[in-house]
Amino acid sequence: MIENMNIAAPLAAALDAKGYASLTPVQEAVLADEAAGRDLLVSAQTGSGKTVAFGIAIAPDLLAGADRFLFADVPAALIIAPTRELALQVARELEWLYADAGAKIATCVGGMDYRTEKRRLDQGAHIVVGTPGRLRDHIERRSLDLSGLKAAVLDEADEMLDLGFRDDLEFILSQAPEERRTLMFSATVPKAIAALAKDFQSDALRIQTAGEAKQHVDIEYRALSVQVRDREHAIFNLLRFYEAQTAIVFCKTRANVNHLMARMGNRGFAVVALSGELSQQERTNALTALRTGRARVCIATDVAARGIDLPGLELVIHADLPSNSDTLLHRSGRTGRAGSKGVSALVVAPSEFRKAQRLLQGAKVVAEWGAAPSAEEVQERDDQRILEHPALGPNDGENAELSTMLLERFGPEQVASAFVSIWRQGRSSPEVLSDVAKPGERPEPKPRAEFGASIWYTISVGHTGRAEARWLLPKICEAGGITKDGIGAIRVQHDLTYVQIGKDVADKFGSGLALEEGVEMTRMDGEPSLERAERPVRAPREKPAYKPKPSRFVEDDAPLPERKPYTKRESAPKPEGGWKSDSGAPKGYESYKDDKPKRGPKPDGAKKPYAADGAKKPWVKREPGDGKPWENRDTAPRKPYAKRPDAADGAKPYAKKTEATDGAKPYAKRADGAKPYAPRGASPEAGGERKPRWKPEAGAAKPRSAGFKSQGGKPGGKPGAGKPFAKPSKPKANDTSKRFVPPKKG
Structure with missing residues (x-):
């Protein structure tokens, strides 16, 4: 208590x-x-x-x-x-x-x-x-x-x-x-x-x-050096090596989570995912599966797995390195909780050595550097688990009768073999990993050993068919059911390829087989000649003596003529009045009027002629379409209005000839202060009739009203006359709406 x-x-x-x-x-x-x-x-x-x-x-x-x-x-x-x-x-x-x-x-x-x-x-x-x-x-x-x-x-x-x-x-x-x-x-x-x-x-x-002060004393940190191509295989081997009750694999992005989940699901792992794209119900179901044991591996992003507490979480794998040391601590803190032990493994590619060291140093933790578990180590750990399986412990005799029947019918060897097969069923095979150097070191090249007795085969594809050794190797292994250890040299030629197959596995290929459609593999009698013919040595070419190109500004190589030295001329004294030309005008201002040729008479249909004496032009423009555009003024019909010679009284200088019978102007200024002009004899004082109201003739255009010039009236007209719209009416005092009020028609 x-x-x-x-x-x-x-x-x-x-x-x-x-x-x-x-x-x-x-x-x-x-x-x-x-x-x-x-x-x-x-x-x-x-x-x-x-x-x-x-x-x-x-x-x-x-x-x-x-x-x-x-x-x-x-x-x-x-x-x-x-x-x-x-x-x-x-x-x-x-x-x-x-x-x-x-x-x-x-x-x-x-x-x-x-x-x-x-x-x-x-x-x-x-x-x-x-x-x-x-x-x-x-x-x-x-x-x-x-x-x-x-x-x-x-x-x-x-x-x-x-x-x-x-x-x-x-x-x-x-x-x-x-x-x-x-x-x-x-x-x-x-x-x-x-x-x-x-x-x-x-x-x-x-x-x-x-x-x-000392972070995560119950967590064992391990940094595993792997090649980039073996990153996923190293994760599979880690899960198989530790066989943790619950494990979590951290990735940077949702795409990496989905990709790794698909790969692990194909390998037979009971896996669930946690990422931000999942709904709350899906995330709850995933955590429930981990707590109940229906799933043993969780692939998650940093945010989705922040703060979660999973029972029996013994292994944390960093598939992608975290961004900072704090994130490393938060990830690793999912295991080793409340006094229990746990493992935090960082999968480090050669290009990430320095980053991993900075993360560990910033988190104040010490990690053990090494290689990922190999296929042999995983297999050895599996064999140890089989020997320590609880079913092989003391027997209480509950199934003694059935055990005796199995031993009598199948024998102890077959029963033991069946037990091993059942235990391995559902577990993925361990992956073979490539060797990788220690942090900061380069891998040592492997010594090339003798291949031994072999038989050569030809493949009906070469450089012309874009054949490569890395493309042919898996096809040969799959076709013959062998590993890459049974294949020696692969020599790709121009039209075909030579392959060296170990003599102990050559029987699986027989005299030949088809790797795929159009690619045949045929057995050879003897060894191919792979020596390249020596190319004849060409004599070095003699380079011609250097000869400079002639200049593009010179026709030949003759030397340029010597130029006379420049001498300043002595100028003559300027005469009084300046220099003058032969015509008597100042130099630079000569007149060429006298030398200008005179024009001849204009032919018919040419431009209108002008009088030489400056008088009024005797030609008038004719109506278009009737011949010459210009004709003599004397023979052309006169306009209906002509300037009156007696326009000294200030009256209208022009009058219609047909209405002016007496030769006087038809309109005169009134003296009664009314309209300033009226027809003669039409005023009441003169005893005449008033001017009748003007009515437009049929088809005539309506005259514009007087007003501003922009509204079609005369500049001196009455302002406002002829406006297209009147001033909009003002809204009422109690009207608070902001609706549009259309203007009233004038």
Whole structure:
């Protein structure tokens, strides 16, 4: 029984029922007297019991001295986890821990039914466990009230920062009272976590357990050097060598998870996958299969497997190296939990030696470097397991009669052989791996031994058929049912290929066989001649003497003529008035009018002639289509209007000749102040009739109204006349709508 006065009575009883004989260092640290009622920043290695630690740490604040919870009005505690699996795992741990206290625990995680979670919150919950995104959704929709929160716990805080949940955390904690307790738990405390603690906590107590100084003392680290092409085969051999009850293989991407799962499923491994593309139901089924033993291998990404606790997890394989040392610790922390032993194996290609060393050094762990388990080592371990099988132990006589019948009918040798075959059934064969050098060293070349007695064959394909040794080797092995050890040299020629087959396995090929359609393998009598004919040695060519090319600016190689030296001319004195030409004009301004040839008369149909004396042109333009475009003005018909010679009174200078009978203008200015012009004799004072209203003739265009020039009127017209639209009407005072008011027609 655990003796600690700071543990609430209902929780102490639950720990005793669970079989806890003592507390882990981190659990003892959170129950110390100096940690009571304070904010805590705790760093401890994975698998050290952090969930139970913060469960018993917040119990005094939630129960307030009572043994059972009262009616759940609003949540008293909030647990925030980075992933769905970790949140559900924390909820399961708290359910048995707070079972005797009558606590109601609700979960709010992504991928689950929102209505079911809301209904559970409406019924009342003392403790709420969830992921940041879904918790924020419930708060914004007012289905989660944090006004009565007494304690908030941030589990795996560093992972929540890596996933970009800082804004969600700030929003969630801003809805909680400031006098709450805030506890932050993480495997590592980098600078980002320390800065986050200053923002969310007040006078926090830093707790660092002793186990953090030496990371994962219960985990054996191994770094395996493999060739790139043998990476997957090394993983298969690792799983076969350790035969762990549960193993987990970490990959970087979802695509790698799917690829490796397909390969391992074909090899007969009971495998499941965990990645972000799976639904919550699929991920739950995968974890259930691992816990019940229906699956033994889990292939997962870093985020999907963060914080999960699988029973009997003995082996962690890093198929892809992690990005940093913290991720390496979190991956490896899935095994070696609560005092159990585990193995963390890193599969390292030659190009990743330096990166693996930096990761191990940053994580402060020491790994044993070596090669991956070979096929012989896996087979030897299998034989040892068969000899130590429990069925071969002491017999209680229950199946003695049947055992005697088997021995009498089949004999001991056949029964033992059948037992071995049944045990190996369903297990994949071990893989043969290539040799690899130690870190920083190059592999030594193997000495080439004599092949021995052999028989040569020809294959009806060569370089012209794009034949290669690496393409032919597996086809020859498959056709004859032999291994590559029975094949010697492969010499690809121009049209065919020679293959050397060991004499002890040559009978499987006979006189010849077909490797595939169009590719025949035929036995030879004797050995082929593989020596290349020596090429005749050509005499070196004599290079001609160098002769420079002639310049492209010179016709021949004759020397250039000598040029006279430049001498400055003595200029004559400038005469008065400047230099003049022969015509008497200044030089440069000579007139060529006198020298310009005169034009002759224009022929008919040419351009209109102009009078030489500058008088008015005697030609007028004729109507088009009637011959010459120009004709004499004297013979052309006159316009209906002509300028009056007596236009000295300011009247209209032009009048229609047919209406002006007396030769005077038909319109004159009125003296009565009305319209300034009216037809003569049409005013009432003159006794005439008024001008009749103008009516347009049939087919005539309607005259434009006076107005602005842009509206088709004259510049001096009345403003606004002839506008196409009138000013829109003003809306009523009580009309608050913003609808469009069409303009009224003018």
